[in-house]
């Protein structure tokens with residue numbers, strides 16, 4: 400019963416004009432939108448429409464609204480900002496900032512498809528940023544409950560933001576296991592899998608799984624290895640294989656502590672986890688920053704960004720008469736590549752093993768610069784010879 404799958408776009412939805420469908424989860428559909436005011440307003444937003452089957456259930460809808468209200472109070476660079484909550488056409492919706500890039504699940508899929516390993520300094524950076532967002536929420540006693548790669552958004556300018564705050568609790572309250580619940584079992588803490596009350600340490604565990612997977616280059620719990628919830632309950636975490644990182648036993652000890660099955664043995668907060676991981680990253684000289692991550696993403700996946708942006712521009716142009724959304728995308732400061740380059744030239748494939756991949760280097764000067772300098776030098780020499 401998914402009414403809006405047939406939603407014809409663009410679609411006026413209350414104060415918003417939905418013009419592109421960008422995601423579909425277990426409970427909701429995700430649209431790119433802009434304000435439906437006369438002049439539009441250039442800023443793109445994401446509108447998440449909860450599927451009618453959920454919004455119709457009064458108890459669930461109330462819980463969802465309460466949680467989303469709480470989530471809307473979060474303002475932090477590592478948390479997707481909610482800007483509006485409401486009910487329209489009998490549907491609950493959440494409007495939020497648009498993060499242009501990939502979610503971490505999509506990014507990892509592309510990395511493996513293109514054989515571009517994610518360098519360890521960026522893996523660490525993503526987890527450190529995620530932990531900063533979780534620490535902030537944790538201090539407000541807000542537990543995310545569904546920390547997983549698809550809820551970690553990585554923008555093309557290297558920002559990392561956690562999304563999907565505030566609906567997991569309502570989801571947990573549904574008696575029958577839905578696709579959504581099954582989908583997130585891969586990152587569940589053992590206490591969550593046992594159905595116990597959760598605190599911030601459940602999010603610490605999930606972030607620990609993400610770090611483990613980024614270091615291992617594979618999933619921790621696999622559907623083909625049996626029931627995911629059962630695996631989460633047991634929390635049998637294999638030791639990580641050596642990768643040749645500096646002082647990596649210390650790193651592996653941090654991962655192990657985050658993944659302690661007994662939450663009393665875990666880091667007490669995402670902040671504690673972050674502090675130790677950050678100290679290790681400094682000692683190992685594996686500290687990255689958003690600029691470097693953004694450059695790396697653009698270097699390897701710029702062509703896909705361009706294709707995604709063009710498709711969204713086209714959808715935005717269907718919004719008559721204001722051309723603003725298209726401009727908003729084109730003029731975004733996130734563009735770091737030259738649009739006239741052919742897509743092929745934007746994705747060099749780096750097949751070196753992750754532990755040995757070199758830090759991102761600056762783009763080499765194009766050869767024509769050297770040629771131009773050579774021509775000028777010859778001209779100067781010739782002039783000197785003639786005028787001697």
Ligand SMILES: Nc1ncnc2c1ncn2[C@@H]1O[C@H](COP(=O)(O)OP(=O)(O)O)[C@@H](O)[C@H]1O
Nearest residue numbers: 422424425426427429445496497498502549563
């Ligand atoms: N604010 C956003 N900006 C960009 N992409 C988003 C945003 N919110 C969600 N998405 C994309 O849509 C997907 C599903 O959104 P999410 O809020 O996680 O819904 P669900 O509850 O279905 O998991 C995300 O994994 C991400 O790829």
Ligand SMILES: [Mg+2]
Nearest residue numbers: 424549550563
């Ligand atoms: Mg999600």
